[in-house]
Structures are given as C-alpha cells and as structure tokens.
Amino acid sequence: MIYLELFWEFFKTGLFSIGGGLATIPFLYDIGKRYDWLDTSIIPDMIAVSESTPGPIGINMATYTGYMAAKLPGALIASLAIILPSVIIVLVISRLLSSFSQDKRVLNAMYGLRPASLGLITAAAFAVLNVSVITYDTFIESGNILDIIDLKAFVLFVCLLVIRIFFKRIHPILFIVFAGVVGIIFKF
Amino acid sequence: MKTLFELYWIFFKVGLFTFGGGYTMLPILQKEFVEKKKWLDTENIIDYYTLSQCTPGIIAVNVSTYIGFKKKSYLGGIFSALGVITPSIIIISIIATILTNFLHIEAVGHAFAGIRVAVAALVIVTILDMYKKSVIDWLCIILYIASFILSVLTSISPVFIVLGSAITGLVLGTRMQERKERKK
Numbered sequence: 576m577i578y579l580e581l582f583w584e585f586f587k588t589g590l591f592s593i594g595g596g597l598a599t600i601p602f603l604y605d606i607g608k609r610y611d612w613l614d615t616s617i618i619p620d621m622i623a624v625s626e627s628t629p630g631p632i633g634i635n636m637a638t639y640t641g642y643m644a645a646k647l648p649g650a651l652i653a654s655l656a657i658i659l660p661s662v663i664i665v666l667v668i669s670r671l672l673s674s675f676s677q678d679k680r681v682l683n684a685m686y687g688l689r690p691a692s693l694g695l696i697t698a699a700a701f702a703v704l705n706v707s708v709i710t711y712d713t714f715i716e717s718g719n720i721l722d723i724i725d726l727k728a729f730v731l732f733v734c735l736l737v738i739r740i741f742f743k744r745i746h747p748i749l750f751i752v753f754a755g756v757v758g759i760i761f762k763f
Numbered sequence: 764m765k766t767l768f769e770l771y772w773i774f775f776k777v778g779l780f781t782f783g784g785g786y787t788m789l790p791i792l793q794k795e796f797v798e799k800k801k802w803l804d805t806e807n808i809i810d811y812y813t814l815s816q817c818t819p820g821i822i823a824v825n826v827s828t829y830i831g832f833k834k835k836s837y838l839g840g841i842f843s844a845l846g847v848i849t850p851s852i853i854i855i856s857i858i859a860t861i862l863t864n865f866l867h868i869e870a871v872g873h874a875f876a877g878i879r880v881a882v883a884a885l886v887i888v889t890i891l892d893m894y895k896k897s898v899i900d901w902l903c904i905i906l907y908i909a910s911f912i913l914s915v916l917t918s919i920s921p922v923f924i925v926l927g928s929a930i931t932g933l934v935l936g937t938r939m940q941e942r943k944e945r946k947k
Contacts, residue, residue, distance in 0.1 A: 589820045599821075624858060624865060627875045629779050630851030631788075633821035638848075638855040650856050654848050661820020662828050662844045668818065669832040669840065680933060683940070685810055687906055687932015688925060689897035692813035693890060694910030695921050696786045700886040703783070707879035728880050735884040743798075747790040748780050750881045758877020759870050 577612055577645050578652050584610070585637050585656035592633070599633050599657075603640065612644035633657065708732045727761055766835050767842045773800075774827050774846030781847075782875075782882055785815065785822030790885040792826070793892065802834055805896045817925050823847055902935055 584606050592598040600622065607615035625635035634654055641653025675681045705711065707728055714723040735750055757763075773795050781788040789812065796803045808826075811833075815825035824844050831843025858865050865871060898907050910924045 591819060592821075624855070626783055627871070628851075628854055628858065628865075629782060630854065631778070631781055631785060631821050631823035631847065632783060634778075634824065634848045634851040635855050638852050639859060642856050642859040647856055650852055650859075654852055658820065658824045658844055658848060661818060661825050662841060664820070665815075665818055665825050665828040666832055666837055666840050668814065669829055672814075679937070679940075683936035684929040684933045685813070686936045687902075687928045687930075688813045689806070689809050689893075690903040690907035691910040691924055691928030692809060692816060693893055693897055694907045694912075695816065695914050695924060696789070696812070696886070696893075697890055697907075697911050698914035699784055699786050700883055700890060701915065703787075703879055703883045703886070707876065707883055728876070731877065731880050732884055735881055736888065739884055739888045747794050747885050748776065750885055751780055751782070751878055754877040754881030755874040756877070758873045758875070758880075761873075761877075763873050763876035763880075 578648065580610060580612070581641055581644055581649055581652050582656040585641070585653045586659055588637070589657040590660035599636055603636065606640075613640055614643075617643070704732075725763075727763060731757055731763075767838055770831050770834060770839055771842045771846040774831070774843045775849055777827070778823070778847040779850040781823055782878055785826060786812070787882050787886060788823055788826065789893075790889045792830070793889055796830065803830065805893055807833070809893050809897050813925060817922050900939075902931075902939065906931060 584602075588599050588602040588606075592602060600618070603613070603618055603621075604615055607613040607618065621636055621639045622632075625632045625639060628635055634657070637653040637657040638650045641649035641651070643649075645652075672681070708725060710722060710725050714720065716722075731754060735754065738745065739750065777788050777791050777795070780791055789808065792808055793805065797805055797808065808830075811826050811829035812822070814829060815822045818825045824847060827843040827847040828840040831839035831841070833839075835842075894907075898904055906928050910928060913919055913924055914921065
C-alpha cells in the first residue's frame with residue numbers, strides 16, 4: 576500500500592532529521608533504495624526545485640516526492656506525515672516550557688542559547704550573500720578582482736539594505752516581490 | 764476561532780514568502796507578530812527559533828508550531844503548522860504536474876537570483892535587531908562569535924552548537940548572576 580509506505584517513511588524522516596530541510600536528503604536516498612516509487616536520479620532536481628520555490632525546503636521535498644509517487648493524495652500524505660512527529664513534540668515541549676518559563680535554569684540556558692542561535696543565523700545569511708552578491712568562486716577562476724562581487728546584485732543589495740533600515744514600515748514581502756521583478760528586468 | 768484562522772492565514776503568507784531555510788522566515792515573523800500584531804517580542808522569536816533548531820523536524824514548521832501554541836494552545840500550534848505547509852503543497856503539486864522544466868525557464872532563474880539578494884538584505888537587518896536584544900554582555904559576544912565561526916568553518920551539527928551554548932549559559936550564566944547578587 577503506497578500511501579501507508581509514504582506515511583511511514585516520511586513520519587520517520589520528520590522524527591529523525593534535526594536541523595533544517597537539507598537534513599532530509601540522506602533519508603530520501605535511503606527511501607529510494609528501498610522502494611521503487613522514488614527514483615533517486617531525480618533527487619538533485621528535487622533539491623533544486625525545493626530550494627528555488629516558496630516554502631520551507633523540507634516540506635517542498637516531501638511534497639515533491641509524495642506527488643511523484645502518488646499524485647496529490649501522495650503529496651498531502653507525505654507532507655502531513657513529515658510534520659506530524661515534530662508538531663507533536665513541539666506541542667509537548669511547549670506545554671512543559673509554559674510551566675517552567677520562569678525557572679532560573681531555563682532562563683539561563685536561553686540566555687546562552689540566543690547568541691549562539693544568532694551566530695548560526697548569521698552564518699546562514701553569510702552563505703546566501705556568498706552565492707548572490709559575493710561571487711568569490713568566479714574571482715578564483717578568472718583572477719580578476721572585479722569579479723569578486725556581482726555589481727548588479729551589489730547595487731540592489733545596498734539599496735534594499737538602506738531602504739529596510741530607514742523605512743521600517745514597508746512589509747518584507749514587498750522587498751521579495753520587488754527584488755524578483757528587478758531580477759527579471761535586469762537579468763540577474 | 765477567529766484567532767485560529769488568523770494564525771493559519773499569517774503562516775500561509777509566511778510559507779509563501781519563505782525561500783530556502785527556516786531562518787529566511789524571520790523578517791516576516793518579526794513584521795507580522797512583533798510589529799503588526801504585537802503578540803510576541805523579538806526575544807520570543809529568537810527563543811522559538813533556537814528551540815526549533817534542536818527539535819526534530821523541519822525548522823520552519825517547528826517555529827510555526829511554537830508560536831501557534833504560545834498564542835492559542837494546541838489548536839493554535841496545529842493551525843499554524845498547517846498554514847505554513849499549505850503553499851508548498853499547492854505550488855509543488857502545480858510544478859510537478861505542468862512545469863517539469865520549471866528550472867529551465869529563464870525568467871524563473873533571474874527572479875530567484877533577485878529574491879536571494881532581498882532575502883540576504885532582510886535577514887541581515889533582522890539579525891542586527893536581534894543582536895541588540897540578545898547579545899547583552901561579553902559572554903554572549905563570545906558565544907555569538909564562536910557559533911558563527913564553528914558553523915562557517917566546520918561541519919559540526921548545529922544541534923551540538925546549540926546544546927553547548929545552552930550548557931554554557933546554564934553554568935556560567937548562573938555563576939555570573941550569583942556573583943552579581945553577592946556584590947549587592
């Protein structure tokens with residue numbers, strides 16, 4: 576029964592992948608080895624589509640796999656199955672935390688956690704910057720110092736940064752839509 | 764009931780405009796929950812994001828569930844998680860059906876190159892905001908720099924970085940507080 580297999584496999588993936596959508600990739604290869612409804616040769620394409628479409632990567636990959644295996648019902652089952660374990664776990668933790676939220680130990684742990692978590696976010700932002708604005712790899716190949724930044728992208732980046740800092744009220748969604756349009760017009 | 768649908772709708776928007784990893788949703792969460800609705804503070808969002816990194820599953824879904832629970836208990840968590848995944852299900856199903864060569868459409872590539880620039884700018888401004896709120900003394904600065912460097916230069920799982928900093932906060936933070944109290 577393909578629906579049950581999809582449910583069970585993605586339930587396990589949701590339970591054991593910790594730390595972001597890309598952590599699900601090894602699980603997908605493992606599923607592909609054991610079932611014929613997932614062709615592992617399309618996984619790289621799925622990753623590319625999942626990264627460049629709206630939505631969290633992990634959900635996109637589950638939906639994609641589910642759809643390829645069993646159309647829309649498959650997509651629904653796979654994405655619900657992958658979130659089910661974490662929704663249950665998060666609800667349980669939330670329940671526990673609400674009774675310990677004023678506990679000194681919890682507060683102290685959070686005090687140390689926040690800066691570290693922010694460090695990880697900064698590293699992730701740095702990685703996005705490194706593929707979109709800074710083109711270090713092109714520079715290494717050509718040896719031309721001008722290649723170290725993508726000029727068009729850099730101008731857009733600085734403009735958006737300044738607008739974001741000075742006009743706090745503009746919704747982030749508008750920035751994303753605007754940048755998408757600019758990207759198409761100026762052929763980024 | 765109204766709040767539940769509001770949560771669903773906000774997270775639908777969040778899901779629609781999250782590109783890539785879970786942290787790219789932070790600027791929109793900040794806008795919707797801290798600035799517009801005033802349901803949460805910036806610190807809450809950092810805390811939920813942090814917890815989500817060490818909870819199994821997809822970070823974006825975890826953050827949504829934490830925020831939903833905070834606002835409206837169990838049902839709030841469930842509606843928020845469903846909201847954030849709905850756009851993916853719709854969009855991916857469409858792409859998988861009709862646009863098998865989605866990635867080869869030229870305009871799509873250009874649009875996403877532009878969007879990545881916006882995401883980087885938005886996230887950096889959000890980080891500056893969060894930095895002011897959460898990096899409050901020298902120990903925080905050390906933890907911030909250490910986790911940044913470990914994440915960029917090594918392949919250590921974020922789970923261990925987060926756990927390590929929690930233990931540091933627990934041990935050193937407690938000791939620092941005791942010292943402060945003794946001074947008083």
